[in-house]
Amino acid sequence: MNKAFSTLPQPVFIRDFGSGARPVLAVHCSLAHSGAWRGLAAELLDKVTLTAFDLLTHGKSPDWDHQGDFQDRNVEAGLSLLTQPMDLIGHSFGATVALQMALRQPELVRSLTLIEPVFFAAAKDPSLVTDLGEHNQPFIEALLGGNPALAARLFNRMWSSGAPKWPDLPEPTRAAMTRAIEIVPFCDPAILTDRAGLLALGGADALTMPVLLLHGAETNPVIPSVNAGLLAQLPNARVAVIEGAGHMVSISHPAEVAAELRALWAV
Template identity: 55%
Template structure:
């Protein structure tokens, strides 16, 4: 399949690792493709990662505002694929990974969702947790509505960064600028994450996803993330739901060795 000609905005990508097994990796919001360097180092001889830069992140262009952001990301992410791969996503990247698996099942050998923020599924099972999460995020959304993007980036990074890396005050100016650029797309993620506009939660839709799925979260993560993973585990026909103790939301960055161990167990059962 070659859909590159139909992609209005191509994504920048980088290759990481020297292994035989091909992997597509989708980073979290406010990060970039380099977020997978730790995992690639742990699995250098085992996998070759194609790591994308999301729109408004890294070296990819700013999103043009057309269509649904999650859908545009999913289609752009697979534009250069020519063979089946293992797809891994973190946080919002995990929701893109799921959309890739639904849209292009012939290109996905296995799906790994790490700390998925697909809150719509938790909204069905434990709506109070979603309400609590949205209430705690109100200052962030207020800042975004007011066009205070620096404040929005600081609040978002503080809420989801899990204490990984420097504080906002100690962060180099270029890194703060990158986060301010990236945070602008967050409101555009809400229709897919909160409202399930692509109808992935319709009865039978997830149950028909016929591929191995690995769900990962940190033991110290928010309760709503646990509800998301539990919701997927209850609906997907072939899913394993694992917790990495001592880790938070930034699990694949803070705990690459543990992430690699769980991926090895999955890949051992999924032939190339």
């Protein structure tokens, strides 16, 4: 079922997968859309009803109106769907949205799964964040130079290890990624700084639900460092690594991710 949630300042597009008894809410990564959860949902159809929404400037949701903060606006959209205790999943930037949702409404989050979270402020080794910033420069230069298609191609190359290369992507997919690329710099305040104080002493005390920190074995080295930093802060967390997978692990390895979720939910 597809629908739009219209009571927000900007309605977001929502879709549901499955009709299982366990309600799950999922937040996709930058440059993707809610349909990215289709493969994972198919692995869990016997168990879950998975609800996902398109971030602003993604999929069928409207372009962000540049009012307020980009992450905050998407957190608000997610919280509008968190109407009962649910299992919450986020991938990449979507994982940072999910983390903020859990901080604001922990009583409604039955479990929290952060897949390849790009909350770089939590990295155990800050030098890896510096290295990533240097690797980002060609992408930033292309974006500032008025070439969003090149910027999207470079960004995709950085993060889509094992996924189809840019020329092999369908034109609608390339166009959607080019549309969304302009929001990436606006994510920086939320991922490079600890605005909510989660990393401060006691900042994560409310997150007592089971937490799964998941990444691919072949991802960018900064991601395991982020997960290590989060593991040190979260009181009930564990790390899982999917062999042979990169940053897009939830799309490329849905069966393996589903197995980790089943183990988490059995806790």
